Amino acid sequence: MEPMQSKDNMKTLMPIAAVSSLLGIPVPTIRSWERRYGFPVPARTHGKHRRYAVDQVDGLRMMRDAITRGHSASEAVDIARRHATEAGPRSELLDRFLDTAMRLDPAGLRDVLTTGAESMGVEHTIRDIALPAMREMGSRWKAGVCDTAHEHLATEAIRVWLARQSALAPAPFRPFPLVLACGPKDLHTIGLEAFGVVLARRGWAVRTLGALTPVPSLVVAVLAAEARGAVVTSQRSVTRRAAVEATAAVDALPG
Structure with a gap:
């Protein structure tokens, strides 16, 4: 039944x-x-x-x-x-997050993420709740079953939580930083910010440039920070070429 x-x-x-x-x-x-x-x-x-x-x-x-x-x-x-x-519990927490987002309850979203971090750790919460939730909210928006308000509220709750996890990360102990950026035509930063938290928890100093990063600006940041490398994200096939060109520009730097 x-x-x-x-x-x-x-x-x-x-x-x-x-x-x-x-x-x-x-x-x-x-x-x-x-x-x-x-x-x-x-x-x-x-x-x-x-x-x-x-x-x-x-x-x-x-x-x-x-x-x-x-x-x-x-x-x-x-x-x-x-x-x-x-x-099991991962699916239950993901369902709770999505249900709470549909109720436009930011405090409830914070509670779900906190519960996840306490029960299965920060990185598992990122992998099994935060990122799947954002994919699902985007899918629901495309399918017309949620509003931009729901997606934006969920995004902001996750970004605030990620920023807190980054602030709580240990002091960097690796000798050189990494530069993180979205490709020149990519807007969405959640995946980039999440990866930044994972790196910070592993002792990397991270310089996050964010959305729509021009290739010259990426190169300037890598040189100025004396970075060990750069990570460029691209979420759509139509924007991937520009992101590849950005990584190629970094790869061509001397040294």
Whole structure:
């Protein structure tokens, strides 16, 4: 029997059409997997319309990817179920974060991130909650099931938390800094900031330049800081060439 959800909870779940559009899986295929394998079992509205939680969307994504790699549908279901079992508390915290973001509750978002850091460590919280949450919020926005306000609030909560973790990192003990920058055509900095925290916790001094970093500015920063190297991020294929050119400019520096 499908689980019924309250009206408030339904607001945080995705309709089947949005899931289909997001993952590129036809709606009839999603329904067929549910009938044949009992996976996933979505919630239902009072009108019997399917609604999917983030962990169920992840399960469908995992099935799709496994089939692409050559697994049968039944094998793909087993892979997705094993992953769901292993995810455990991580999945629960991710769901809590997304539900809280949809309620526009910044204090609640901070509590989820704090709980994650205390229970599984800062870096696992980054990998298993913060970054997946931002990917999911972006997907929901594209699918039309959340507003820019929800995405921006979640982004700001994560950025504030990351800044705090960076401030709490030990004093750098490596001899040379690293420069971090987004590519010249890349706007989104969360991944870059998260990587900066990981590096800082490992003793690196980090110089983070942020979004839309011009190639000449990247070169100036590397030289001025006497950096050991630079990390340039690019999140979209259409902006990747500019990011590669930026790294090539750094690589061409003498010494």
